[in-house]
Amino acid sequence: MAQESRKPSCxxxxxxGVGVITTYSLFNxxxxxxxxxxxxxxxxxxxxxxxxxxxxxxxxxxWRPHGVFKTAEDASTSxxxxxxxxxxxxxxxxxxxxxxxxxxxRPVVESNHQLDASRIxxxxxxxxxxxxxxxxxEHFDQHSYNLVLLSGVQLIGSTKNGPGNVVQKGQDRLSVGxxxxxxxxxxxxxxxxxxxxxxxxxxxxxxxxxVKHSRWRKLLYNAxxxxxxxxxxxxxxxxxxxxxxxxxxxxxxxxxxxYEIIAIAASEGVIIDPKEMDFFLDFxxxxxxxxxxxxxxxxxxxxELEVILGNPLKVANRNGVPAPTLTILYHLxxxxxxxxxxxxxxxxxxxxxxxxxxxxx
Amino acid sequence: MAQESRKPSCxxxxxxGVGVITTYSLFNxxxxxxxxxxxxxxxxxxxxxxxxxxxxxxxxxxWRPHGVFKTAEDASTSxxxxxxxxxxxxxxxxxxxxxxxxxxxRPVVESNHQLDASRIxxxxxxxxxxxxxxxxxEHFDQHSYNLVLLSGVQLIGSTKNGPGNVVQKGQDRLSVGxxxxxxxxxxxxxxxxxxxxxxxxxxxxxxxxxVKHSRWRKLLYNAxxxxxxxxxxxxxxxxxxxxxxxxxxxxxxxxxxxYEIIAIAASEGVIIDPKEMDFFLDFxxxxxxxxxxxxxxxxxxxxELEVILGNPLKVANRNGVPAPTLTILYHLxxxxxxxxxxxxxxxxxxxxxxxxxxxxx
Numbered sequence: 001m002a003q004e005s006r007k008p009s010c011x012x013x014x015x016x017g018v019g020v021i022t023t024y025s026l027f028n029x030x031x032x033x034x035x036x037x038x039x040x041x042x043x044x045x046x047x048x049x050x051x052x053x054x055x056x057x058x059x060x061x062x063w064r065p066h067g068v069f070k071t072a073e074d075a076s077t078s079x080x081x082x083x084x085x086x087x088x089x090x091x092x093x094x095x096x097x098x099x100x101x102x103x104x105x106r107p108v109v110e111s112n113h114q115l116d117a118s119r120i121x122x123x124x125x126x127x128x129x130x131x132x133x134x135x136x137x138e139h140f141d142q143h144s145y146n147l148v149l150l151s152g153v154q155l156i157g158s159t160k161n162g163p164g165n166v167v168q169k170g171q172d173r174l175s176v177g178x179x180x181x182x183x184x185x186x187x188x189x190x191x192x193x194x195x196x197x198x199x200x201x202x203x204x205x206x207x208x209x210x211v212k213h214s215r216w217r218k219l220l221y222n223a224x225x226x227x228x229x230x231x232x233x234x235x236x237x238x239x240x241x242x243x244x245x246x247x248x249x250x251x252x253x254x255x256x257x258x259y260e261i262i263a264i265a266a267s268e269g270v271i272i273d274p275k276e277m278d279f280f281l282d283f284x285x286x287x288x289x290x291x292x293x294x295x296x297x298x299x300x301x302x303x304e305l306e307v308i309l310g311n312p313l314k315v316a317n318r319n320g321v322p323a324p325t326l327t328i329l330y331h332l333x334x335x336x337x338x339x340x341x342x343x344x345x346x347x348x349x350x351x352x353x354x355x356x357x358x359x360x361x
Numbered sequence: 362m363a364q365e366s367r368k369p370s371c372x373x374x375x376x377x378g379v380g381v382i383t384t385y386s387l388f389n390x391x392x393x394x395x396x397x398x399x400x401x402x403x404x405x406x407x408x409x410x411x412x413x414x415x416x417x418x419x420x421x422x423x424w425r426p427h428g429v430f431k432t433a434e435d436a437s438t439s440x441x442x443x444x445x446x447x448x449x450x451x452x453x454x455x456x457x458x459x460x461x462x463x464x465x466x467r468p469v470v471e472s473n474h475q476l477d478a479s480r481i482x483x484x485x486x487x488x489x490x491x492x493x494x495x496x497x498x499e500h501f502d503q504h505s506y507n508l509v510l511l512s513g514v515q516l517i518g519s520t521k522n523g524p525g526n527v528v529q530k531g532q533d534r535l536s537v538g539x540x541x542x543x544x545x546x547x548x549x550x551x552x553x554x555x556x557x558x559x560x561x562x563x564x565x566x567x568x569x570x571x572v573k574h575s576r577w578r579k580l581l582y583n584a585x586x587x588x589x590x591x592x593x594x595x596x597x598x599x600x601x602x603x604x605x606x607x608x609x610x611x612x613x614x615x616x617x618x619x620y621e622i623i624a625i626a627a628s629e630g631v632i633i634d635p636k637e638m639d640f641f642l643d644f645x646x647x648x649x650x651x652x653x654x655x656x657x658x659x660x661x662x663x664x665e666l667e668v669i670l671g672n673p674l675k676v677a678n679r680n681g682v683p684a685p686t687l688t689i690l691y692h693l694x695x696x697x698x699x700x701x702x703x704x705x706x707x708x709x710x711x712x713x714x715x716x717x718x719x720x721x722x
Contacts, residue, residue, distance in 0.1 A: 231592050232696040238710055241717045242699025243692060252692045288712060324685045331604060331613045332693075335593040338603025349599055351649060356602045 008196065009033045011075055012065075013104055014088035015041060017158035020050060020166045022088055022126060022174075023065050025203050028057060032196045035067030035075060035082070042070040044163040054158075054168040056202040076107035081115045084122050084193060086152075091127045092302045093135060094310075094337065096346065096359075101125070101132070102139035113145050121145065122189045124176065126152035128222060128292070129307025130215055130315070133179040148186045149179045150193060151211040153218060177208030216265040217272055221280040222291070222308045224257035227329040229294035230303065230336060236284040236291060250281060257325040264312055267319035297336060300343050305333050369557065370394045372436055373426075374465055375449035376402060378519035381411060381527045383449055383487060383535075384426050386564055389418060393557045396428030396436060396443070403431040405524040415519075415529040417563040437468035442476045445483050445554060447513075452488045453663045454496060455671075455698065457707065457720075462486070462493070463500035474506055482506065483550045485537065487513035489583060489653070490668025491576055491676070494540040509547045510540045511554060512572040514579060538569030577626040578633055582641040583652070583669045585618035588690040590655035591664065591697060597645040597652060611642060618686040625673050628680035658697055661705070666691070666698050 012023045015038040026034045038045050049062035069075040085108050092099055105123060112121045125132055133149045140147055157170025176193050178186030190207055197205045208214050225236050228249065232239050243249035258277045265272050293303045309330045316323040341347035347358045373384045376399040387395045399406045410423035430436040436443070446469050453460055466484060473482045486493055494510045501508055518531025537554050539547030551568055558566045569575050586597050589610065593600050604610035619638045626633050654664045670691045677684040702708035708719045
């Protein structure tokens with residue numbers, strides 16, 4: 001009974017533009033104790049707190065969550081059990097091993113397990129892409145660690161501009177649901193998390209009962225428009241219009257690629273209405289927008305290529321679904337990703353030997 | 362008989378790194394009167410001549426060809442008949458109309474026709490790509506203008522570094538042949554031009570009896586590797602190595618694209634030995650090289666996209682040959698070309714109306 005009356009505890013890992021607003025939303029709702037792992041801004045935030053300019057919450061100065069940790073290891077040695085571990089870092093399985101999601105959550109999952117093996121640890125992945133839960137399940141025995149995995153699909157226009165400074169321009173819309181729709185415990189956890197996260201009149205948070213469908217649906221845009229804009233280093237609307245008769249990008253790259261996503265999803269039993277393609281295409285016609293892959297590439301940051309394009313193609317290969325458009329986009333993007341890896345020193349090209357060596361392999 | 366003893370007259374149009382060495386080769390051979398159209402460097406070249414650092418000819422100071430004209434119009438009003446009109450500008454049919462090859466040669470073709478309608482005007486296109494002669498034949502009646510069209514396929518590493526300054530690093534290798542192999546007059550002209558151009562021990566120039574084959578063969582590389590390097594803004598070797606298992610660029614983009622070129626060529630009766638693919642792939646493995654499309658894109662210059670990729674795809678469509686790899690590369694490259702057009706003010710994107718208007722249409 002004592003446990004029931006205690007507020008649940010949340011740990012947000014990833015203090016970028018998305019993570020900070022996510023943390024603030026939980027904090028502001030007032031139903032949980034919220035801690036944040038702040039790597040690079042730790043000194044600044046412990047001294048001055050955050051300064052936030054938010055379309056959802058207005059102007060906030062010197063704000064600190066209940067807890068601030070420099071690393072997830074520090075959180076794991078704090079003696080706290082974290083009911084919800086909310087991951088808002090980018091998902092780059094082909095990046096440095098220390099940045100893999102299973103490595104990021106491991107200290108807290110282990111410390112939770114040691115503190116109370118009977119209590120549920122609920123991991124909420126607020127991340128793009130497909131099959132992101134599978135990597136976790138490969139590294140943790142879900143039953144023995146008493147893990148629940150939730151999907152968070154978020155639309156938010158939030159950016160960190162310098163230390164401790166976040167500007168949010170788009171309303172936070174979050175869909176939360178169990179990766180495994182048959183898992184009733186997970187469904188309960190999702191409902192609880194929605195309550196913890198909800199700030200009526202400010203953000204929009206809802207239960208997503210069909211996570212598979214919503215993630216495949218979002219790939220219509222992300223797996224096709226995202227790489228095109230990165231390859232062209234151009235917003236999606238210009239990519240649409242700078243084409244043969246202003247139609248070839250749509251008719252010869254995007255729709256073929258989207259139909260491939262529909263076919264791959266169908267091979268997994270997920271039915272996507274082709275009208276959804278028009279929704280996304282209309283969006284690119286109306287709104288001047290540079291997707292995240294394009295922005296990451298321009299900033300020289302690794303892109304979420306594997307979870308957005310690589311994983312759907314693995315499904316395509318497994319199920320024998322042809323995906324020529326996505327395949328070429330993927331392999332072109334792999335070259336771009338390699339270029340970023342080289343610039344970050346993760347991949348070396350020896351101009352004498354004319355070959356690469358990688359720190360990642 | 363007087364006409365026979367007079368030296369033939371050549372006019373080279375295009376005074377970039379390639380055009381200047383081409384002009385010097387003709388000049389140095391001493392068998393023709395050679396003039397050059399020098400647009401941007403005209404003042405400098407008439408005053409100081411060219412300064413050339415050439416692997417074929419050594420160091421040359423204050424050199425001038427027999428004639429220097431500021432424009433092809435000026436050449437056309439000089440009273441000279443030009444037996445050979447050698448075009449070394451890039452072939453960009455989707456660029457400004459004034460830069461189309463038929464517009465560039467028109468003044469001289471017309472003045473030649475007026476000076477002596479019975480004498481042959483031989484146009485030598487030292488340019489990349491496919492079907493570049495067709496555009497000319499659409500704009501001039503070959504018979505009434507007494508035109509002969511020759512193909513020049515050149516390998517040369519020559520660059521203009523500032524006004525009147527040219528550095529040539531790779532030996533000039535030129536293959537010259539008639540676009541129409543059945544045209545005996547053209548074959549004769551090609552043989553004559555080879556003699557005019559040959560500098561034994563310096564350059565290598567040879568008759569190309571099968572121009573169609575050599576142009577399709579060169580597309581194996583240019584239509585596939587060229588666009589990939591432009592999209593990645595990376596040399597070809599890194600594009601090869603920055604891939605899944607260091608093989609996916611080769612196996613999932615380049616070889617499929619090359620097989621499509623082989624199939625399209627076959628539909629035109631041109632047989633390309635698949636071993637030629639290995640020749641080009643080995644080249645990318647051995648030599649660190651950035652193809653012209655990549656360099657043009659990086660410099661913000663229009664690329665030879667239509668003659669290298671657009672024209673082969675027109676043939677594919679006409680003959681019903683599937684070319685999915687080349688199609689996607691082409692439409693991605695069209696976006697990049699649009700980006701360059703926008704930066705040059707040839708294409709405008711209105712962010713209010715979310716649409717483009719073009720100065721080129």
